[in-house]
Amino acid sequence: MADQLPHLLRSDARDNRERILDAARAVFATDGLDVPMREIARRAGVGPATLYRRFPTKELLVTAAFTDQMRACYAIVDEGLADPDPWRGFASVVEKLCELHARDRGFTAAFTSAFPHAIDFAADRERALRSIAELVRRAQEAGYVRPDVVLDDVVLILMANSGLQAPSPAARVLASRRFAALALRGLRA
Amino acid sequence: MADQLPHLLRSDARDNRERILDAARAVFATDGLDVPMREIARRAGVGPATLYRRFPTKELLVTAAFTDQMRACYAIVDEGLADPDPWRGFASVVEKLCELHARDRGFTAAFTSAFPHAIDFAADRERALRSIAELVRRAQEAGYVRPDVVLDDVVLILMANSGLQAPSPAARVLASRRFAALALRGLRA
DNA sequence: ACGGTAGTGGACGCCGGCGTCCGGTTGGCT
DNA sequence: AGCCAACCGGACGCCGGCGTCCACTACCGT
Numbered sequence: 084m085a086d087q088l089p090h091l092l093r094s095d096a097r098d099n100r101e102r103i104l105d106a107a108r109a110v111f112a113t114d115g116l117d118v119p120m121r122e123i124a125r126r127a128g129v130g131p132a133t134l135y136r137r138f139p140t141k142e143l144l145v146t147a148a149f150t151d152q153m154r155a156c157y158a159i160v161d162e163g164l165a166d167p168d169p170w171r172g173f174a175s176v177v178e179k180l181c182e183l184h185a186r187d188r189g190f191t192a193a194f195t196s197a198f199p200h201a202i203d204f205a206a207d208r209e210r211a212l213r214s215i216a217e218l219v220r221r222a223q224e225a226g227y228v229r230p231d232v233v234l235d236d237v238v239l240i241l242m243a244n245s246g247l248q249a250p251s252p253a254a255r256v257l258a259s260r261r262f263a264a265l266a267l268r269g270l271r272a
Numbered sequence: 273m274a275d276q277l278p279h280l281l282r283s284d285a286r287d288n289r290e291r292i293l294d295a296a297r298a299v300f301a302t303d304g305l306d307v308p309m310r311e312i313a314r315r316a317g318v319g320p321a322t323l324y325r326r327f328p329t330k331e332l333l334v335t336a337a338f339t340d341q342m343r344a345c346y347a348i349v350d351e352g353l354a355d356p357d358p359w360r361g362f363a364s365v366v367e368k369l370c371e372l373h374a375r376d377r378g379f380t381a382a383f384t385s386a387f388p389h390a391i392d393f394a395a396d397r398e399r400a401l402r403s404i405a406e407l408v409r410r411a412q413e414a415g416y417v418r419p420d421v422v423l424d425d426v427v428l429i430l431m432a433n434s435g436l437q438a439p440s441p442a443a444r445v446l447a448s449r450r451f452a453a454l455a456l457r458g459l460r461a
Numbered sequence: 462a463c464g465g466t467a468g469t470g471g472a473c474g475c476c477g478g479c480g481t482c483c484g485g486t487t488g489g490c491t
Numbered sequence: 492a493g494c495c496a497a498c499c500g501g502a503c504g505c506c507g508g509c510g511t512c513c514a515c516t517a518c519c520g521t
Contacts, residue, residue, distance in 0.1 A: 093488060093497060119478055130500030135480065195437065239436070239451055246435015247428065248384065262428050269458035282518060285468060308508055319470030324510065 100137050102127045107148040111189025113252065116145060145193050146203055152190045153207050155183060160214045170227035170271075173218045177237065178263045181244045185259035186252060191245040212238070229272045240266045289326050291316045296337040300378025302441065305334060334382050335392050341379045342396050344372060349403045359416035359460075362407045366426065367452045370433045374448035375441060380434040401427070418461045429455045 092100065106127035110118050120141060124134040138144035159179045166172030184191040194204065215237055222228040244262055249255040281289065295316035299307050309330060313323040327333035348368045355361030373380045383393065404426055411417040433451055438444040 095488065096498060099499085120480090121478070124500095131479090132481075132500055133498080136498085139480090236450065236454060239447060239454070242437065242447075243432035243435050243451055246432050248431065258428060258431075261425065262432055265425060265428070265458040266454065267458075269454040269456075282467060284518065288469085309510090310508070313470095320509090321470055321511075322468080325468080328510090 096137075099127070099129050099133055103129060103134055103137060103144075104148055107144055108189075111145070111148060111193075112187040115188045116141075116192045120144075145189075149190055149193050152183070152187060153204075156180065156207075156211055159183070160211055160218075163218055164214060169218075169221040169225040173222040173228065174267050176215065176218055177240065177267060178260070180241060181259045181263040182256055184241065184245050185247065185255040188255075195242065195245060226272055228270050232270050236270065240270075285326075288316070288318055288322055292318060292323055292326060292333075293337055296333055297378075300334070300337060300382075301376040304377040305330075305381045309333075334378075338379055338382050338393075341372070341376060342393075345369065345396075345400055348372070349400055349407075352407055353403060358407075358410040358414040362411040362417065363456050365404065365407055366429065366456060367449070369430060370448045370452040371445055373430065373434050374436065374444040377444075384431065384434060415461055417459050421459050425459065429459075 103123065107123050110123055110126060120134055121131055123144070124131045127134070134144075138147065159176055163172040163176035166175065184194075194208065212234065216234045219228060219232060219234055219237060223230055223232065240263075243266075244259055247255060247258045247262060249258055292312065296312050299312055299315060309323055310320055312333070313320050316323070323333075327336065348365055352361040352365035355364065373383075383397065401423065405423045408417060408421060408423060408426060412419055412421065429452075432455075433448055436444060436447045436451060438447055
């Protein structure tokens, strides 16, 4: 990961790095990934050169910015796996993932539109998908989910959810909730 | 509409106009709307000036290019209304609209991302939505669709469907079909 | 066939984002 | 305190898309 050694940066450099990441996260969440690097630098109160020195590629910036979102995903999935009720575990994962994606436009884009070299994300995605497959399997064995449902159907739902657009984040979350409920009804046995 | 008077163009001009529209439709369908005007002109075998003279704004080009897609929408909806079976009529409309959007990336974008001045589309959209609302109402009265479903849920489904992304159009259509089936199960009483 | 006009497209200048270089500044160690 | 290296950001040149102008071409009426 890009920020394994931030402690050997000088204090002001590390400080700027954090401000850049904060600004990036904020603007990515509301406006998506198609934001000029300059704009992020401006919001962080930093010159373009600093931004480019810290993150030579937009891809590196994106992966660094969304590391904690990735962690949130894991937490959601693990929480679902820990739930003794297979249906509730599965459903909550779908609902929460949908909401997470609705809240953060950029995360969706980063997760979906595969950067050619963002190997980190591919691996993480794989790991998360495996867990979700397990959730599906359990819910099916307990008779809560239709037997013909496959992992791809869940992926389909998440991808479709990312297509929901609304002016405000709040409206997006609302739409996302309604959508998740609808989709879950479609999966239920 | 912009092409109400194409007959008073000179023959070569009208010819070029058609080639521009053909090229635009083709490239919009596969690559979406974010295509340089130059690229469309190039594919049409036309200079940039000609393109700009015929369609001063990209918006005008888009609305002109998608007029027949709009008609296809109407045909789909009317066909659904004509079906004596309320559920089949409703379901077929959802399925076909999803497929139409999956086939043509640009149409989705044109329909969704409201151009500020594309009043034509807004009106057409309104008219189509009214018909769809009628379809929902009929299917509900016949007991096929859950009573708490509203028009917005259908819009939600169409919007979500437009989020489905796949490398090839064929794969998109396939995903779209699976998704439509899933969504319809979620609406069914 | 020919003249006039509508039509064409290559060429131009503009703008905004991109990635990089360098003179000035600041943190950290002694 | 003072020095040096790390760091900063304004400024630069490049590129690609945009919209427009003008000299040339081709259609159409007589």
